[in-house]
Amino acid sequence: MIELSTGTAIVTGGAGGIGAATALKLAEAGAHVVIADRANVGGETLAESLRKDGWAASYHLLDVTQESSWDELIEGIKALPPLRVLVNNAGIATWGNDVETETISGWDKMIAINQTGVWLGMRAVAAPMRAAGGGSIINLASVLATVGGYGEEIAYHASKGAVRSMTKSAAIHWATEGIRVNSVHPGYIATPMSLEGLDDWHESRILGNTPMGRMGTPEEVASVIAFLASAGSAYMTGSEIYVDGGYTAV
Template identity: 45%
Template sequence: MSRLDGKIAIITGGARGMGASHVRKFVAEGAKVVITDILEEEGQALANELGENAKFIKHDVTKASDWETVVTETENAFGPVNVLVNNAGISMNKNIMEITEEDYRRIVDINQISVFLGIKSVVPSMQKAEGGSIVNISSINGLVGGAIGYTDTKFAVRGMTKAAALQLASSGIRVNSVHPGVIETPMIAQGDSKDAIQEFAKYIPNRRIAKPEEVTNLVLFLASDDSSYCVGSEFVVDGGITAQ
């Protein structure tokens, strides 16, 4: 028996990078997965590759109306949702004197507000399913300081996870956060982040950048029934960075 047999999952930001890694593993482990992203061509190609157990929906995670559509279409296609992976996010490496109000509001909307909307939107569906698991992808910058804006939102995701976990545990809905370190994804190749991240990687105790699959294995555990007593916790996968 596969670890996610019978699970219906929504994975945001699932078209590429870490999200696509999660999608592939979930389908391989027996889940039916709705992939959501603004990257329509890449998301649809991934769904086509994976076949009948995957469906792509174009999704702006900052819009409540889009979330309502995603949950409804997921239920229509596969049934009530019992796993949500809030994976969508952006990075930004600007100092406080460079970042604009527009920049700041954008990163808050995508990294923080989207997580709130996702949790709120899936709860009724998870209640129909008589339980579920919500996995919020934060960052090691939800535990220690980093770039303004990015760090703020990732700390917020960590706090939101704990607040939601306490409110939803009695409904059989578990909420936990994952805190990756430096992962080999398209995000780290962005022009304003690439050089700083490559330099930082030299100081990782493991002496390397992680593969997306190394985060996926942890997300899989939290989505599965193996983590049935994990509630409101932080799970770190960073090669030892925060242990220093």
């Protein structure tokens, strides 16, 4: 059984999808889960639900693209148990925009949330994790950090490829300090974000290229994240784990 009862875990984008499933997993493992999101209603509702079930949870407003917002979050959780875990899950995705049709505004928004937000998060937790004697950072990348997909989503590919590379750089930087950094690469997961705008052509291609023949669930990704957050993965840093139903094996 995964045991995280000695500290606090931040989950960005924690109000829904993979983030919400991860918040539940980490809370069940004993962590005080901080649901950090811009979705005030969803975040507060989830935190309250977890508390009603006997788990330790709170909600904090966070804009991952803003340094000041990260500073406010870290200041706001000082009274909680030591910070042991950061799950950089917040992100956005689009369907269709390719190397020619992507716009500057679309590119900048994608990079700001999916890439810059991950870097700011890692930087923000460095000091409290050092003070706690170490910790685990899990960055959500994607199978599209590694493969070309369908020749679309150029900005998404760029942002998630950067997350993959930044994870390895940070892992080396902190390797002797007890701060581990790993990336999780989901395939096509049935979340509200991924299902929004999914047409029959894309769904057919996705399922046809996934050996298991189905989309994954948020809970299946959350289980891997919880493992990386725990002492069971103590000798893992700079690693990348694919939760993709075999998509990248084809």
